[in-house]
Amino acid sequence: MADTLASLRSLMASYSPPLDALLSEYVSARDKRRQFVSGFSGSAGLVLITKHEAMLWTDGRYFLLAMQQLSDQWKLMRIGEDPSPDVWMPDREAAIGIDPWCVLVDTAQRWEWPPGETNPVVDHPLEFSCRSFAEKLKDLRVKLANEKARGITITALDEVAWLYDIGGSDVSYSPVVHSFAIVTMNSAFLYVDKRKVSSKVSSSLQENGIEVREHVAVSSDVVMLASNQLDQAMRVNSSQNDVCENDTCDNDLIWVDPASCCFALFSKLDANKVLLQQSPLALEKALKAGNDAIALSIEQMQEIYGASGYFLEGEVANKKKTAVASLEKKSERRWTD
Numbered sequence: 119m120a121d122t123l124a125s126l127r128s129l130m131a132s133y134s135p136p137l138d139a140l141l142s143e144y145v146s147a148r149d150k151r152r153q154f155v156s157g158f159s160g161s162a163g164l165v166l167i168t169k170h171e172a173m174l175w176t177d178g179r180y181f182l183l184a185m186q187q188l189s190d191q192w193k194l195m196r197i198g199e200d201p202s203p204d205v206w207m208p209d210r211e212a213a214i215g216i217d218p219w220c221v222l223v224d225t226a227q228r229w230e231w232p233p234g235e236t237n238p239v240v241d242h243p244l245e246f247s248c249r250s251f252a253e254k255l256k257d258l259r260v261k262l263a264n265e266k267a268r269g270i271t272i273t274a275l276d277e278v279a280w281l282y283d284i285g286g287s288d289v290s291y292s293p294v295v296h297s298f299a300i301v302t303m304n305s306a307f308l309y310v311d312k313r314k315v316s317s318k319v320s321s322s323l324q325e326n327g328i329e330v331r332e333h334v335a336v337s338s339d340v341v342m343l344a345s346n347q348l349d350q351a352m353r354v355n356s357s358q359n360d361v362c363e364n365d366t367c368d369n370d371l372i373w374v375d376p377a378s379c380c381f382a383l384f385s386k387l388d389a390n391k392v393l394l395q396q397s398p399l400a401l402e403k404a405l406k407a408g409n410d411a412i413a414l415s416i417e418q419m420q421e422i423y424g425a426s427g428y429f430l431e432g433e434v435a436n437k438k439k440t441a442v443a444s445l446e447k448k449s450e451r452r453w454t455d
Contacts, residue, residue, distance in 0.1 A: 151220075157187045166203055166214070175203060235288065236313045239295050241322055242283040251326035254281055259303055261398040262373060269343050270373035271383055272299035272397065280403040282308055282328060284319070298336040298383075300343060303369075305329065305354040309336040337386065343372060344387045375400070 153159050155167070156174050160183050163176035175195040176184050184194050195201075207214060244250060258281070262270060272278050275294035279285055286295035298309040306328045315323075320330055329352065331339065342348040372387055375397035384392070 156192060157189065158184055159187060160184065164203065166206070173206075175200075236311065237287045237295075238316060239310060239314045239319050240285050241319050242279075242285055244283070247283045251281075251283060251323075251328065255301065255306055255327070257402070258301055258398060262301075262303065263369065265371065265373065265393055265395070266369045267371040267373040267393050268346070268369040269300060269302040269348075270397075271340060271343070271379060272301065272375075272399065273380060273383065274375070274378040274397065274400075277378075277397055277399040277403060278308070281399060282306075282323065284308075284323075286314065297333065300336070300339060300348070302343070302349055302354075304349050305352060307331050307339065307352075309333050309339070337383070340383050340386045344391075346370075373398070 152163060152165050152174075156165050156172070158165075158174055158176070158180075160176055160180035162180065163174055163184070166173045166175075171193060172191055173193045173195045174184060174188060175197055177197045181194070181196060188194060195206075258270070262268065272281065275289070275292075275297065278297045278299045279294050281299060281301075284295055284297075285293040288294060288296045295310055295314065300307045300309075308323060308328055308330050309332065310330065311333050312330060315330055323330055339348055342351050348354075370391055371393040372391060373393045373395065374384055374387070376384075376394045378397065
């Protein structure tokens with residue numbers, strides 16, 4: 119139980135009600151979340167786990183049972199005696215994670231839900247990315263073909279942003295967009311809240327063969343991807359395939375990065391036809407090419423080196439010097455000073 123608590127705490131506060139997705143009082147073994155995380159086997163109760171506390175609420179029928187089954191990591195909250203969850207949460211201004219399938223409407227309406235944000239998606243100009251959509255997609259499809267895969271699900275936000283040259287402000291201090299991507303040998307999809315996508319960005323993506331779909335559509339599209347019906351359903355022209363001649367790729371695997379793909383999407387695939395391997399974009403997006411290799415402008419280099427005492431006028435005067443070479447020089451000076 120200690121390991122389970124530690125895992126949940128890594129996800130911040132969570133709330134587990136005594137119901138399953140069918141909102142039944144009596145649940146099957148696989149839906150006994152409360153018992154799994156706490157060890158409490160009573161039929162009534164709920165748990166609330168935060169970074170520093172683990173509490174179980176139950177009624178008078180189960181006080182004795184809870185005292186016997188809960189470890190010393192848990193605090194028994196006696197219904198009718200201790201503050202209820204509805205009172206406890208507002209007092210601490212806690213942000214609670216829940217499974218919306220297991221929460222009743224009347225319960226949810228008592229809580230304040232944060233409004234959805236519609237921060238705009240912005241495009242990343244080619245002069246900064248140095249590689250076009252087409253080049254990156256073609257390289258990706260070559261890697262798919264080499265691994266006998268016919269498609270890939272991309273769930274890491276920075277990988278989606280790099281592949282499609284987009285950015286946003288959905289996450290503080292990180293220029294990414296809440297999105298998913300699916301790429302097959304013939305098609306490419308971006309799953310995002312369409313309200314965030316301007317006509318300019320949408321046109322740019324579509325001109326490069328990238329179809330913009332609603333964020334929630336990714337779940338059903340992964341199902342179609344698993345059955346090899348996604349391209350057909352989207353009426354994709356197989357002539358877009360510039361990797362396999364005459365569309366002769368006899369591949370049947372779906373590439374999934376186990377370190378970034380959520381289980382909700384993975385579970386919709388045929389596990390026997392999944393390539394569990396690090397995303398081919400994980401390292402590629404870290405490589406710089408052309409102008410992108412000069413990571414700092416003259417002004418930025420002056421500011422950085424000037425502040426640290428390692429600025430040399432001659433280094434930045436030569437525009438052929440890259441940021442990497444300058445940093446290496448800086449490192450050498452540190453050792454000799």
